[in-house]
Amino acid sequence: QKEVEQDPGPLSVPEGAIVSLNCTYSNSAFQYFMWYRQYSRKGPELLMYTYSSGNKEDGRFTAQVDKSSKYISLFIRDSQPSDSATYLCAMSATTGNQFYFGTGTSLTVIP
Amino acid sequence: GAVVSQHPSRVICKSGTSVKIECRSLDFQATTMFWYRQFPKQSLMLMATSNEGSKATYEQGVEKDKFLINHASLTLSTLTVTSAHPEDSSFYICSAREVRGRPGETQYFGPGTRLLVL
Numbered sequence: 001q002k003e004v005e006q007d008p009g010p011l012s013v014p015e016g017a018i019v020s021l022n023c024t025y026s027n028s029a030f031q032y033f034m035w036y037r038q039y040s041r042k043g044p045e046l047l048m049y050t051y052s053s054g055n056k057e058d059g060r061f062t063a064q065v066d067k068s069s070k071y072i073s074l075f076i077r078d079s080q081p082s083d084s085a086t087y088l089c090a091m092s093a094t095t096g097n098q099f100y101f102g103t104g105t106s107l108t109v110i111p
Numbered sequence: 112g113a114v115v116s117q118h119p120s121r122v123i124c125k126s127g128t129s130v131k132i133e134c135r136s137l138d139f140q141a142t143t144m145f146w147y148r149q150f151p152k153q154s155l156m157l158m159a160t161s162n163e164g165s166k167a168t169y170e171q172g173v174e175k176d177k178f179l180i181n182h183a184s185l186t187l188s189t190l191t192v193t194s195a196h197p198e199d200s201s202f203y204i205c206s207a208r209e210v211r212g213r214p215g216e217t218q219y220f221g222p223g224t225r226l227l228v229l
Binding site for chain 1: 154218220223225
C-alpha cells in the first residue's frame with residue numbers, strides 16, 4: 001500500500017466551478033499536510049500548508065485535514081483557467097523531513 | 112516566498128558523459144536540500160537528502176556512485192549524474208529547507224532541470 005493515495009484524474013471543469021481534490025494516507029504519524037501546484041515543466045509551488053487537523057483558507061483555496069479519517073482535501077472556488085495545473089498533496093511526520101507525495105491530480109479549467 | 116534556483120534548466124548530453132546540476136537557495140540558508148526525480152505524468156520521487164557539510168543520504172534503489180551529491184554550503188547543493196545513459200533522462204527537481212523552519216512551510220522547490228541523454 002502506498003503511503004499517500006491520490007486520484008490522478010484528469011479532472012476537467014468549467015470556469016467558475018468549485019473543484020475538490022483529495023488525498024488519503026495510511027501513516028498516522030503524519031502531522032504536516034501540504035498542497036503544491038505544478039505547472040507543466042515547472043517545479044512545484046507551495047499553495048497551502050496545514051498542521052494537524054482543521055481547515056485553512058487562503059483566498060479561493062481551502063485546505064481541510066481530517067486525521068481521524070486520514071483524508072485531506074483542497075477546494076478551489078470560482079476556478080479560473082489559470083488554475084489548470086497538476087495538484088500534488090504532500091505530507092510529513094513530526095520527526096524527519098521526508099515528504100511523501102501523492103501522484104498528483106491533473107486539472108483543466110475550461111473557459 | 113523564498114526562491115530556489117536551478118541551473119541549467121535544460122541539458123542535452125551524449126550517453127557516457129557527466130552532467131552537473133546546481134541548486135541554490137537565493138535568499139535564505141538551507142541546512143537540508145532534497146533531490147527529486149519526476150517522470151512524465153508521475154509524482155516526485157525522492158532520490159536523496161543532503162545536509163550541509165555531510166554526506167548525502169540516498170533512498171533505496173538510488174545509486175550513490177552514479178548520482179553524486181555535494182552540499183558544499185548553506186546555499187548550494189549539486190547533483191552530478193555520472194556516465195549518463197538514456198534511462199537517466201528525466202526531470203530533476205531540488206528543494207531546500209530553510210533553517211529553523213517547520214518542514215511544510217519552509218521547504219521550497221526549484222524550477223527543475225530537464226535532462227535528455229541521447
